[in-house]
Amino acid sequence: MTRLAIALLALASSTAAASVASAQRAAPPLPARVDPRVAALRDAALKDDVAYDIVEGLTTEVGQRLAATDAEARARTWSVARLKALGFKNVHVETYQMPVWLRGAETAEVVAPFPQTLKLVALGNSGATPATGLTAPVVVFRSYGDLANAAPDSVRGKIVYIGNAMRPTQDGSSYGAYGPARFVGPALAARLGAAAVVIKSIGTDHHRNPHTGGTNFPEGVAPIPAAALSVPDAELIERMADRGKPITLKLVLTPRFAGTGTSGNVIAEVPGSDPKAGVVLIGGHLDSWDLGTGAIDDASGVAITAAAAKRILDGPKPRRTIRVVWFGAEEPGGYGGKDYARVHGGERHATAGESDFGADRIWRFEVNLPDTAKPIADRLQAALAPLGIARGAGVGGDGTDVGPTLALGVAAIDLDQDGTRYFDTHHTPDDTLDRIDPEQLRQNVAAWTTMLAVVANAPEDIGPVTPRR
Amino acid sequence: MTRLAIALLALASSTAAASVASAQRAAPPLPARVDPRVAALRDAALKDDVAYDIVEGLTTEVGQRLAATDAEARARTWSVARLKALGFKNVHVETYQMPVWLRGAETAEVVAPFPQTLKLVALGNSGATPATGLTAPVVVFRSYGDLANAAPDSVRGKIVYIGNAMRPTQDGSSYGAYGPARFVGPALAARLGAAAVVIKSIGTDHHRNPHTGGTNFPEGVAPIPAAALSVPDAELIERMADRGKPITLKLVLTPRFAGTGTSGNVIAEVPGSDPKAGVVLIGGHLDSWDLGTGAIDDASGVAITAAAAKRILDGPKPRRTIRVVWFGAEEPGGYGGKDYARVHGGERHATAGESDFGADRIWRFEVNLPDTAKPIADRLQAALAPLGIARGAGVGGDGTDVGPTLALGVAAIDLDQDGTRYFDTHHTPDDTLDRIDPEQLRQNVAAWTTMLAVVANAPEDIGPVTPRR
Numbered sequence: 001m002t003r004l005a006i007a008l009l010a011l012a013s014s015t016a017a018a019s020v021a022s023a024q025r026a027a028p029p030l031p032a033r034v035d036p037r038v039a040a041l042r043d044a045a046l047k048d049d050v051a052y053d054i055v056e057g058l059t060t061e062v063g064q065r066l067a068a069t070d071a072e073a074r075a076r077t078w079s080v081a082r083l084k085a086l087g088f089k090n091v092h093v094e095t096y097q098m099p100v101w102l103r104g105a106e107t108a109e110v111v112a113p114f115p116q117t118l119k120l121v122a123l124g125n126s127g128a129t130p131a132t133g134l135t136a137p138v139v140v141f142r143s144y145g146d147l148a149n150a151a152p153d154s155v156r157g158k159i160v161y162i163g164n165a166m167r168p169t170q171d172g173s174s175y176g177a178y179g180p181a182r183f184v185g186p187a188l189a190a191r192l193g194a195a196a197v198v199i200k201s202i203g204t205d206h207h208r209n210p211h212t213g214g215t216n217f218p219e220g221v222a223p224i225p226a227a228a229l230s231v232p233d234a235e236l237i238e239r240m241a242d243r244g245k246p247i248t249l250k251l252v253l254t255p256r257f258a259g260t261g262t263s264g265n266v267i268a269e270v271p272g273s274d275p276k277a278g279v280v281l282i283g284g285h286l287d288s289w290d291l292g293t294g295a296i297d298d299a300s301g302v303a304i305t306a307a308a309a310k311r312i313l314d315g316p317k318p319r320r321t322i323r324v325v326w327f328g329a330e331e332p333g334g335y336g337g338k339d340y341a342r343v344h345g346g347e348r349h350a351t352a353g354e355s356d357f358g359a360d361r362i363w364r365f366e367v368n369l370p371d372t373a374k375p376i377a378d379r380l381q382a383a384l385a386p387l388g389i390a391r392g393a394g395v396g397g398d399g400t401d402v403g404p405t406l407a408l409g410v411a412a413i414d415l416d417q418d419g420t421r422y423f424d425t426h427h428t429p430d431d432t433l434d435r436i437d438p439e440q441l442r443q444n445v446a447a448w449t450t451m452l453a454v455v456a457n458a459p460e461d462i463g464p465v466t467p468r469r
Numbered sequence: 470m471t472r473l474a475i476a477l478l479a480l481a482s483s484t485a486a487a488s489v490a491s492a493q494r495a496a497p498p499l500p501a502r503v504d505p506r507v508a509a510l511r512d513a514a515l516k517d518d519v520a521y522d523i524v525e526g527l528t529t530e531v532g533q534r535l536a537a538t539d540a541e542a543r544a545r546t547w548s549v550a551r552l553k554a555l556g557f558k559n560v561h562v563e564t565y566q567m568p569v570w571l572r573g574a575e576t577a578e579v580v581a582p583f584p585q586t587l588k589l590v591a592l593g594n595s596g597a598t599p600a601t602g603l604t605a606p607v608v609v610f611r612s613y614g615d616l617a618n619a620a621p622d623s624v625r626g627k628i629v630y631i632g633n634a635m636r637p638t639q640d641g642s643s644y645g646a647y648g649p650a651r652f653v654g655p656a657l658a659a660r661l662g663a664a665a666v667v668i669k670s671i672g673t674d675h676h677r678n679p680h681t682g683g684t685n686f687p688e689g690v691a692p693i694p695a696a697a698l699s700v701p702d703a704e705l706i707e708r709m710a711d712r713g714k715p716i717t718l719k720l721v722l723t724p725r726f727a728g729t730g731t732s733g734n735v736i737a738e739v740p741g742s743d744p745k746a747g748v749v750l751i752g753g754h755l756d757s758w759d760l761g762t763g764a765i766d767d768a769s770g771v772a773i774t775a776a777a778a779k780r781i782l783d784g785p786k787p788r789r790t791i792r793v794v795w796f797g798a799e800e801p802g803g804y805g806g807k808d809y810a811r812v813h814g815g816e817r818h819a820t821a822g823e824s825d826f827g828a829d830r831i832w833r834f835e836v837n838l839p840d841t842a843k844p845i846a847d848r849l850q851a852a853l854a855p856l857g858i859a860r861g862a863g864v865g866g867d868g869t870d871v872g873p874t875l876a877l878g879v880a881a882i883d884l885d886q887d888g889t890r891y892f893d894t895h896h897t898p899d900d901t902l903d904r905i906d907p908e909q910l911r912q913n914v915a916a917w918t919t920m921l922a923v924v925a926n927a928p929e930d931i932g933p934v935t936p937r938r
Contacts, residue, residue, distance in 0.1 A: 060708045063585035071584075115540075116532035116762070119898060207676050208761070208898035232901040236762075239529045239902075292677070293585070293705075429588060429677035432701040433708075 032375070032382040038453040041311055042383060045446035050310055052438050054082065054303035055359075059293040059433045066290040067329035068100045068261030075286050079266045079302075079326055086310050088268035088324065095264035096339040098329055101125055103290055104254030106227060108198070111135060113245040116236065120198060120227045121291065122255045123182060124214035124332050127223030129196065129253045134159075134225065136195045138247040140237065144181040147188060156193035159249050160185075161200075161237055168204045171364075172357060172419035178202055186215045186226035196225035196251055200234030205424035208232055212289050213427045214332055225253040263287070263328035265336045268306070270313045272321035272456065278350030280322045280456050281410070282309065282448070285330035285356060285401055292431030296422065300436060300444075301355035302326040308448030318456035320350055327401040330356070334400040341404035349410040350462040351455055354399040355448070360418040361440045362389050362447040366396035368412040368468055373460045380413070383450045387443055392416070397468035409464035413455065415447050501844070501851040507922040510780055511852060514915035519779055521907050523551065523772035524828075528762040528902045535759040536798035537569045537730030544755050548735045548771075548795055555779050557737035557793065564733035565808040567798055570594055572759055573723030575696060577667070580604060582714040585705065589667060589696040590760065591724045592651060593683035593801050596692030598665065598722045603628075603694065605664045607716040609706065613650040616657060625662035628718050629654075630669075630706055637673045640833075641826060641888035647671055655684045655695035665694040665720055669703030674893035677701055681758050682896045683801055694722040732756070732797035734805045737775070739782045741790035741925065747819030749791045749925050750879070751778065751917065754799035754825060754870055761900030765891065769828035769905060769913070771795040777917030787925035789819055796870040799825070803869040810873035818879040819931040820924055823868040824917070829887040830909045831858050831916045835865035837881040837937055842929045849882070852919045856912055861885070866937035878933035882924065884916050 058065075058075065065075040076093050083091045101124055108118040139154055141147040142163040147155075162185045166178040182202045189197040201211035210230040217223040229237065240247050266286060272279075284301020288294025309324045327336030351369075365384060367377045381391045397412035406412050425431050455462075527534075527544065534544040545562050552560045570593055577587040608623055610616040611632040616624075631654045635647035651671045658666040670680035679699040686692040698706065709716050735755060741748075753770020757763025778793045796805030820838075834853060836846045850860045866881035875881050894900050924931075 056708070060705060060712075061583045063583065114530045114532065206899075206901075206903040208678060208901065209676065232899070232903050235903065236529060236901075239525070243529075430675075430701075432675075432677065432705075434675040434701050434704065 031385070032378040034383045038383050038450060041315070041453045042387070042446050042450040045308065045311055045449040046442050048307050048442050048445040050086070051303040051307035051441050051445050052436065054306060055295055055299040055436055056433060057082065058299040059295050063293045064290045065286060065288045065294055067287040067332050067335065068098050068263045072263060072287050072328060076264055076266050079286060083266065083268040083306065086306070087313055089271050090267070090269040093264045093266055094339065094343060095262050096335060097260050098263050098335045100258040100261040101332060102256055102258050104128065104256060105252050107252045109250050110240070111248040111250050113247065114240060118233045119208045119210055119230045120233065121210040121212045122253050123186065123212060123226045123228060125217060125223060126215065126226040126253060126255050128255055129225045129251050131254055133250050133252040134196055135248060135250040138249050140241040144185050147185060150192065152192045155189065157195055159251065160189040160194040160197040162197065163200045163234060163238060164202065166202060166204055166423070168420045168423065170418055170420050171416065172422060175202065175423060182213055182215055182228065184216065186224065187217050187221050190217060190221050190224045194224060198249070199228050201228045201231050203231060203423050203426060203428065206231055207430065209428040209430050211427040212291055225251060227251070227253055263335055265328050265340055266326040268324045270309050270318065270322040272319055273317050274319045275321070277320045278348040278462060280320050280350050280452065281325065281352040281402060281405060282322065283325035283327060283354055283401060285336065286326040287329050287331055289331055289427050291427070291429040293433065295431050295433050296358040296425060296435050297427065297431055298330070298356050300359035300441060304355045304359070304441065304444040304448055307445045308452055311449045312452050312456060320456040322452055322456055330400050334403065337401035338404050341408065345405065345408050349405060351411045351413050352402040352405050353413045353415065354402045355415070355444070356399060356401065357417040357419055358422045359436050359441045359444060360421065361443045362387070362415045363418050364392040364416040365389055366392040366394050366414045366416065368395050368397045368465050370411060370463045370465050373411065373458065373462045376455060376458045376460060379454050380451060383454055384447060387447055389447055395468045407467050409467060411462050411465045412468070413451060415451060417444065500854070501847040503852045507852050507919060510784070510922045511856070511915050511919040514777065514780055514918040515911050517776050517911050517914040519555070520772040520776035520910050520914050521905065523775060524764055524768040524905055525902060526551065527768040528764050532762045533759045534755060534757045534763055536756040536801050536804070537567050537732045541732060541756050541797060545733055545735055548755060552735065552737040552775065555775070556782055558740050559736065559738040562733045562735050563808065563812060564731050565804060566729050567732050567804045569727040569730040570801060571725055571727050573597065573725060574721050576721045578719050579709070580717040580719050582716065583709060587702045588677045588679055588699045589702065590679040590681045591722050592655065592681060592695045592697060594686060594692060595684065595695040595722060595724050597724055598694045598720050600723055602719050602721040603665055604717060604719040607706070607718050609710040613654050616654060619661065621661045624658060626664055628720065629658040629663040629666040631666065632669045632703060632707060633671065635671060635673055635892070637889045637892065639887055639889050640885065641891065644671065644892060651682055651684055651697065653685065655693065656686050656690050659686060659690050659693045663693060667718070668697050670697045670700050672700060672892050672895060672897065675700055676899065678897040678899050680896040681760055694720055696720070696722055732804055734797050734809055735795040737793045739778050739787065739791040741788055742786050743788045744790070745817070746789045747817040747931060749789050749819050749921065750794065750821040750871060750874060751791065752794035752796055752823055752870060754797070754805065755795040756798050756800055758800055758896050760896070760898040762902065764900050764902050765827040765894060765904050766896065766900055767799070767825050769910060770824035773824045773828070773910065773913045773917055776914045777921055780918045781921050781925060789925040791921055791925055799869050803872070806870035807873050810877065814874065814877050818874060820880045820882050821871040821874050822882045822884065823871045824884070824913070825868060825870065826886040826888055827891045828905050828910045828913060829890065830912045831856070831884045832887050833861040833885040834858055835861040835863050835883045835885065837864050837866045837934050839880060839932045839934050842880065842927065842931045845924060845927050845929060848923050849920060852923055853916060856916055858916060864937045876936050878936060880931050880934050881937070882920060884920060886913065
């Protein structure tokens with residue numbers, strides 16, 4: 001070793017020492033100790049098959065499960081049998097009534113300037129065209145913002161097209177950014193006197209499978225026909241518009257409201273030893289849209305949460321009761337979640353969380369816990385870290401189904417899935433079993449098992465919180 | 470350095486020297502010199518926009534172009550105008566008559582054991598069910614081979630399901646390996662007395678977009694209803710079959726034969742200076758299936774070959790006439806290619822080649838040239854190498870459209886596209902403009918430009934060959 005090399009080494013060494021000192025000054029607290037029983041449950045769950053079996057079974061033996069239809073009822077029967085077979089306690093269904101919306105015919109064609117047929121699907125709660133169809137000129141808005149700033153004269157009597165520039169995001173935030181074109185765009189177009197509205201699908205794929213989803217016409221706004229074009233079809237319309245020629249569309253959309261029907265929540269429990277400690281509420285939604293077989297939305301969510309609870313069920317009785325709810329009728333308006341809060345809101349809940357964002361790996365968790373229970377989050381952080389899950393900077397408390405319960409002041413624990421490819425498939429015919437990656441599904445089960453092992457047995461009191469919003 | 474290390478180095482050195490000597494002994498001849506004019510044309514073509522404009526125009530302004538329909542006629546009108554605008558000579562249409570097959574309604578549902586709707590499309594030349602549908606038990610064959618070895622009693626009166634295990638291949642060879650389930654499976658099922666046949670799509674994707682394509686019922690075999698399920702729907706049927714329960718399907722398929730109609734080839738030329746040197750025939754097919762807008766099958770093929778010819782057109786007159794043919798009615802049975810050979814087979818052709826395998830990059834070329842013209846292949850090899858294109862070990866001469874001309878003994882030059890993702894989209898609604906990668910499309914134009922620059926100006930005589938098959 002030369003003198004120069006020795007000198008360089010010494011310099012590097014002192015620099016490294018300075019860096020360590022700096023890092024130590026800014027360092028977070030040492031990680032919490034991971035209970036070996038939690039670690040063992042977590043690691044065993046990485047070999048889980050229960051969740052995949054549930055997704056495979058629901059998609060194969062039931063298929064689509066549109067809310068308040070016979071198919072959703074068959075799904076409830078299937079679910080009760082499966083949850084009982086898995087050994088859960090207090091398995092039962094709680095029903096409620098709700099309006100029924102059913103898809104009809106749905107075809108579209110460009111009449112001019114370049115005759116072509118288009119692929120589109122009606123949005124949930126869409127009004128209908130005459131059975132013979134509606135033909136009208138198209139006014140093209142590249143975004144919801146453009147429509148919001150439109151002169152009513154430009155819209156009246158026309159078919160409104162609303163585009164978007166949605167791109168994939170890991171946290172799904174682009175759904176919130178571009179979704180309003182679907183959520184409230186049709187109602188705005190109706191108020192402006194439009195004859196109908198077609199949106200570019202709220203989706204991130206390039207397939208001829210349009211994305212359905214609910215839209216909302218408030219009291220006093222009569223529903224107009226409202227549908228989503230597949231992304232390639234929307235791009236075709238925009239290319240025609242780029243040529244500056246007037247576009248005329250013919251739409252046939254015959255969905256209908258079919259009165260009131262029955263939906264329901266399927267409930268199963270892992271009984272706890274301390275009834276006063278509050279219930280740990282978890283679940284997903286059993287209903288689906290009617291185009292695919294509801295694999296990622298949301299057979300995977302009910303499967304992941306039940307598979308995790310099953311792992312606690314098979315061990316020593318936890319302190320807190322774990323309640324697994326497979327909610328009904330999430331898609332058309334969160335009816336199941338509202339009914340659950342109506343029936344059970346008076347019971348003490350320790351925490352609530354749901355899985356409704358597919359089956360890709362969980363990458364982040366966020367909580368809303370009272371000060372007395374903060375150490376729980378530290379223990380979760382340490383126990384989830386080996387699964388590649390980091391603690392987010394935000395406040396937890398997301399979800400349509402547990403939302404009405406969270407709104408009562410229940411603490412929240414969110415396990416956030418990677419949404420990068422979720423909106424390729426969301427609400428399309430492509431939501432089928434093959435979208436499930438079994439390895440990532442198992443990581444989800446491991447994360448939920450870990451959460452349950454930590455939270456259901458936490459000695460801390462988990463009292464009420466201020467809801468996130 | 471130790472003595473051992475020195476000894477090892479010496480050994481390595483002598484081994485390396487021996488390897489170099491061995492490689493030199495086995496080395497191929499030195500590459501041919503690339504004519505700088507050829508290289509300049511090739512490199513300029515990497516900035517081509519003509520091909521993309523043609524694909525964009527055909528898919529936007531015409532859309533699907535089913536053979537012998539008004540849509541294909543509109544495509545011919547569009548094509549003549551575009552080819553004339555590009556400056557080609559002798560632009561004209563040559564028509565012929567052919568049988569017309571038109572798609573009708575197509576729905577399917579599992580009646581038992583698990584009611585679900587399925588996505589399927591009729592195959593070209595399919596027979597029809599009654600308008601009210603056909604309900605029958607299903608017999609599941611996992612492959613065409615299993616059907617070929619079935620006892621007729623197991624098939625008679627049933628709906629035959631034929632699966633496959635097709636995977637992507639760069640050279641497209643898996644289409645030949647698994648395609649017979651579509652090409653001849655329905656006819657075999659018909660001979661065995663089946664009521665109908667549904668195949669797993671001949672495709673490599675996982676989307677709910679089934680792959681259509683022609684099937685063939687020979688003289689004397691009455692067409693039965695024949696359709697393709699999307700890959701996820703086929704997997705669903707197989708999962709149901711795995712449960713060992715009898716499956717009953719209801720099919721509604723109402724395609725029809727609509728007599729005789731007119732199709733045609735669109736022809737354009739770059740005139741050469743030496744009429745005796747023979748025509749260089751290139752092209753693709755203008756018709757498409759009716760589900761997508763025929764972007765990769767085969768707007769890209771007509772676009773690539775015309776864009777390349779346009780680059781020769783804009784320079785000094787070549788020795789040989791280049792004839793660009795946008796063939797009609799390839800999909801239902803190669804009618805355009807047969808008609809071309811009937812009309813023009815008596816003319817001297819130097820070479821023929823077609824582009825009908827999408828728009829991904831060309832990775833290989835193969836030729837069938839007479840001995841007098843072998844140096845042409847060496848010059849092609851040198852000129853194409855910078856585009857990432859290597860010379861294949863096989864004999865060229867592929868293609869439905871130029872096939873009847875090649876069969877007359879015309880020399881062949883194939884430029885083979887990468888087919889790895891081709892069968893994700895082939896014959897589906899997803900065959901739309903967004904499938905085209907503009908950079909890879911330009912590489913195609915550069916390869917065809919290079920080929921034309923070499924072949925159309927080659928001083929060698931290019932006489933007849935023995936066809937590949």
